[in-house]
Amino acid sequence: MRIELQKRARVSTLFSIVSPILALALTLVFGGIMFWLLGKSPLGALHSFFIEPLLEVWSLHELAIKAAPLILIGVGLAVCYRSNNWNIGAEGQFTIGAITGSILPVLNPDWHSPLILPLMLVMGMLGGALYAGIPALLKTRFNTNEILTSLMLVYIAQLFLDWLVRGPWRDPQGYNFPQTKSFQIEAVLPEILASGRAHWAFIFAIVAAIALWFMMRFMLKGFEVSVLGQSERAGRFAGFSARKMVWFSMLLSGALAGLAGISEVSGSIGHVQPSISPGYGFTAIIVAFLGRLNPLGIIASGLVLALTYLGGEAAQLSIGISDKVSRVFQGLLLFFVLSCDTLIHYRIRLHFGRTRPAEVAG
């Protein structure tokens, strides 16, 4: 059997919508097979993985908590990827944002002012943006590949955080646990509703997504992003600067990752510790692609990916499978998303032996 691609005359609108859904369905099928191989009932396992977390109010709150950083980081990355800049170090920018945002409460635990929270958020964004500025600087100044540098900076950021909370920032009354003092109440991001833990980060995420959707859809800046992403040369002809776009997209995605970082520390954890993220920065890459790099789509895909985290935890408790299954689900999902996206631009024909091509998807 041979597979042949035929370029479509125009992008298929139908498959633009169907492709993510098809990818989700395929992931579920393969997930089911995986559970079956692990000796679990596929349907039961999928149920406890993907349905149970949606049945209770408290876990819906957890869903919002986990979706918030994914959406915040994801929309930033989407703009980045649309402009053909490959920031994959959002995890590092998240970490640095959490650190810089925490400077105030950690160093001034007795400062009780309503100013502290906004300042923390701003500093978190600045920290994330500056950290993403390093690969931007290296790319514009030295032509260095941003994929590799931004990724290396993740490891460095994590080691820096580790050093901070085991060294200078460690709470002296913390029984030698590697963590800071708990933040004062003014430094904690408030909850949205009385019914649960979900905090303001989710609102930030929705606002950021809508704002960036508006920018990409209606503003010249968004047009500039798409043009430069598709052809640097055409962008230059339009008078747009690819160099400035590197800075814009990297700083924007870094700032949003930083905001996600400080929001997570301030809203969900309440202090700084060596591990503050279950890989949000990397999962957000999947979120961005599953959302087809469209900020509104990313709200939906962020919720889906948040569900895989929750489902992992739930499945671990209820049917005793490891929470590593969530990582597998996430990886599979990204694979299927990328495969199904082929259908948007190409018709796929299958050749069986020497017979005439059979069209399977038009």
Place this chain on the structure above:
Amino acid sequence: MTLSAGPTSVPLLSVRGLTKLFGSFAACNGVDLDIAPGEIHALLGENGAGKSTLVKMLFGVLQPSAGDILWEGRSVAINSPGEARQLGIGMVFQHFSLFEALTVAENIALSLDPKISLAKISDEAAALSKAYGLPLDPNAHVADLSVGERQRIEIVRALLQNPKLIILDEPTSVLTPQEADRLFETLFKLRSEGRSVLYISHRLEEVQRICDRATVLRHGKVTGACDPKQETPGSLARMMVGSEVAQVHRDGSAALGDVGLEVRNLSVPARTPFAMSLKNISMTVRAGEVLAVAGVAGNGQSELFDALSGEFPVTDDAAIRIRGKAVGRLGINGRRLLGAGFVPEERHGHAAVSAMSLSDNLLLARSRSDKRAFLSGGAASIIRYDAIRSAARRICEKMDVRKSGDDPLAGSLSGGNLQKFIVGRELDRQPTVLIVNQPTWGVDAGAASRIRQALIDLAKAGSAVVVISQDLDEIFEVATNIAVISEGRLSAAEPAGSLTLERIGLLMGGIHESHPVPEAAHAH
């Protein structure tokens, strides 16, 4: 020794009813063709007539949808270039299939029997290139060679396989007239050895001069088979184009106005290892004038365009002036605001983004110069899609852009229609200075004459126009003055009426009065 191609002898190659469908579009439709041994056979046709598709099928790159290929009377299926080579078919591609990072010998080795050592290939190639007057250094890297030298590699590569039929796809489009003459001599030598040549071209004069027979294609169908020497250029053109193409006309010479564009001693170092540096270029273009810059591809045309457009500003601000204002360090949008317009050579990915709609591509070139009309909301720069769409519609109407749907993707238009849109996008602003690079490259005859007419009309209306082109026919059609670019140097402009083809050819080859021994001629 010339083998006579009498009607009784078996043709070397016969094609019967050959058809190639891309989706529902028939690029070739029931094509019949016979090539006798020892003849130079022309395949004539406009861009897009199906010539390239036909030869790709003959060389096994594409598979026919229907029809037969007969080789020396036997029906054959040519499934790959390797099989074509085994039959005895050699191919010289229009867009060379060469590898810039590899040496000449390595390039040749790739299409030969893997058992032959590289050293042996080098020796044979050297011997063969000498025998046919095609000098080549086997150890040179292709990236360092001129276009003419690259074509020699392709020819030597084809000859090393001792083919019975050599296919050449538009071989002279990249050569100077002198280089072309040398190529013709090689072809005559091949014919005298009893080999056949399938010569693909759209240049009538050439075909009449060197070909024994001709097959003419239009819209994928054969519209004529003849002896070109018995035809007139007019009758050949009718077979090729169908109806008469509208003649470009220019009545008298318009009165020249103020200086629109002035370039003084512009020198630009090469930006990349593969680019040409510009050396001391000067030119003056007045309102009402069309200055054509002739030259063989790769002699600094795109670098000149980059400098004039401001896509890559130059260090000397005073080297370029638009309407008297020094703009060397100004970017492209700054120059547009002074009334300049630009049409780059490459349509896809430079002048236009293929995956974007026509209206988006209109905004691409005019987001700054037409800020008031196309944007609103002040600093937020909200795009006014309705205004842009109606402007795009206006341009399409004016330039007769044929398209499907109201606002299709740029990539879905044919080359000619997209180019009409790209040119129309600039004309719509009535630019006082217009700089175009290869305005009708790969464009059908109808669109080409429309574009050329528009350029002449623009100059007549009082704009200064620079046309950078490799197409000498086009240059003589539109130019009031002609300058020639060679190795990054520009000759002084001379009135079009006083320049002969021969003299342009010499200038293209780098022969100026001041440089009696041109670098480009060393290799010969």
Place this chain on the structure above:
Amino acid sequence: MFEAILLTVITASTPLVIAALGELVTERAGVLNLGVEGMMIMGAVCAFATAQLTGSPYLGILGGILGGGLFSLLFGFLTLTLVANQVATGLALTILGLGLSGQIGESFVGQSGIKLQPIAIPFLSQLPLVGRVLFAQDLTFYLSIALVIGISWFLFKSRAGLKVRAIGDNHGSAHALGIHVIRTRYLAVLFGGACAGLAGAQLSLVYTPQWVENMSAGRGWIALALVVFASWRPWRVLAGGYLFGAVTIGQLHAQAFGLGVPSQLLSALPYAATIVVLIIISHNRRTTLINTPASLGKPFVPER
């Protein structure tokens, strides 16, 4: 002491060299596979599991090679057959590899592994100074050296290697000449995956003979940087690999000495060194442009 340090440097450098060599061949064919980290970790877990289940570290090595190779075919199918974006697919491969290896390796966590024993080459290993260091190593070291020699010969002397370079330079022309672009690229991707798998096997059978989740710790990414550093030349990969190995071991020894420098700072050194090296190598645009395979990362759809 010096000999001991040298031995550890070799052990730390070998996986980098092997993985980078594999990626070098893949990239020479014009395919950018950013999934080295994922293929490496899959190789590590497959090797460890195979060795534990069969008791043979050599079968383990084979398992690692197979694991990495098969995993790379997933990338090949997406990018070569379905023409998916190579950057995104490479990332996907890494994410999936890290997850899948954690899942597969879960039951092996904490088990003590089987170490691949050194093979002393008779006579040569008795040589003074270099004997123990160079000729009493395990199989993976010998393989790494053989790969450097073999790949340079293959790429620059053999006709098949010429085809690989031709495809990397201009896949359109290669196709027009009748070279099988997609087929060759599949093989190049597979070779890259097998090498990454072998490198992973070295991690879990030689470097630290046990299974720890995420034990590749960014080495796949460093291998990618090494290819750029080496400007796509096999011998320079060897040199670069040893430079990184030396930095890694150097910081470990510095930590052991307790120089009063935070251990985290020292641990960050290899990553920082990667960035510095990338800056040095990329800032000359001219050399980068000449050396980079021209069709690297570009999608190819043959017309038919």
